[in-house]
Amino acid sequence: KAGVTQTPRYLIKTRGQQVTLSCSPISGHRSVSWYQQTPGQGLQFLFEYFSETQRNKGNFPGRFSGRQFSNSRSEMNVSTLELGDSALYLCASSLAQGAPDEQYFGPGTRLTVT
Amino acid sequence: TQLLEQSPQFLSIQEGENLTVYCNSSSVFSSLQWYRQEPGEGPVLLVTVVTGGEVKKLKRLTFQFGDARKDSSLHITAAQPGDTGLYLCAGVEGNNRLAFGKGNQVVVIP
Numbered sequence: 001k002a003g004v005t006q007t008p009r010y011l012i013k014t015r016g017q018q019v020t021l022s023c024s025p026i027s028g029h030r031s032v033s034w035y036q037q038t039p040g041q042g043l044q045f046l047f048e049y050f051s052e053t054q055r056n057k058g059n060f061p062g063r064f065s066g067r068q069f070s071n072s073r074s075e076m077n078v079s080t081l082e083l084g085d086s087a088l089y090l091c092a093s094s095l096a097q098g099a100p101d102e103q104y105f106g107p108g109t110r111l112t113v114t
Numbered sequence: 115t116q117l118l119e120q121s122p123q124f125l126s127i128q129e130g131e132n133l134t135v136y137c138n139s140s141s142v143f144s145s146l147q148w149y150r151q152e153p154g155e156g157p158v159l160l161v162t163v164v165t166g167g168e169v170k171k172l173k174r175l176t177f178q179f180g181d182a183r184k185d186s187s188l189h190i191t192a193a194q195p196g197d198t199g200l201y202l203c204a205g206v207e208g209n210n211r212l213a214f215g216k217g218n219q220v221v222v223i224p
Contacts, residue, residue, distance in 0.1 A: 004156070033212075042216035043157075043202065056211060090156050098210045105149075105156030 004106035018079040025093030032074040037088040050097035118215035126221040135218035137203030138185040149202040193222045
């Protein structure tokens with residue numbers, strides 16, 4: 001069974017640009033959560049999607065948004081990039097909504113903002 | 115937000131030595147998880163502890179959940195280079211989000 005896949009794996013953007021990251025969950029998993037990981041703050045929850053609806057949201061500005069498609073694949077978008085957005089963005093999938101202790105993580109997308 | 119403090123932040127030991135890392139909080143968690151993350155990869159779940167005082171073993175790794183369910187420890191016996199990685203603890207918050215500590219970076223030198 002294939003694991004969680006994320007594309008692209010690496011990305012370099014310039015301040016002010018926007019970026020879209022993609023996540024394909026494990027087959028059969030319907031919940032996708034996104035996290036930002038930085039050395040200073042560690043792993044921080046961004047949002048969770050289930051059945052194409054955002055079910056939970058972390059404390060990030062509105063520049064961070066996401067969506068989920070009918071096949072459970074999810075994208076997250078960051079607009080007007082800032083230097084501080086440089087981070088590893090991880091997505092995690094689970095079978096059910098609100099099951100954070102049954103998540104499987106992808107390898108992440110390393111975003112560098114210059 | 116319930117904070118999880120992990121200590122030490124960084125630990126470097128020789129192969130064959132034992133080590134213990136800690137995860138502490140002032141809040142009670144219904145369960146705590148431990149993950150290991152290797153460079154360029156996402157975290158991989160090692161274990162979930164649920165009951166206060168619970169001890170779980172995974173080969174040379176021993177995980178303990180504190181009696182009050184506020185803290186946990188991970189002990190590695192006879193560490194090997196393959197144990198190198200960032201060990202993360204995480205607890206489920208009341209709003210059903212997973213809150214992570216910043217991790218214990220462990221380096222095992224051959």
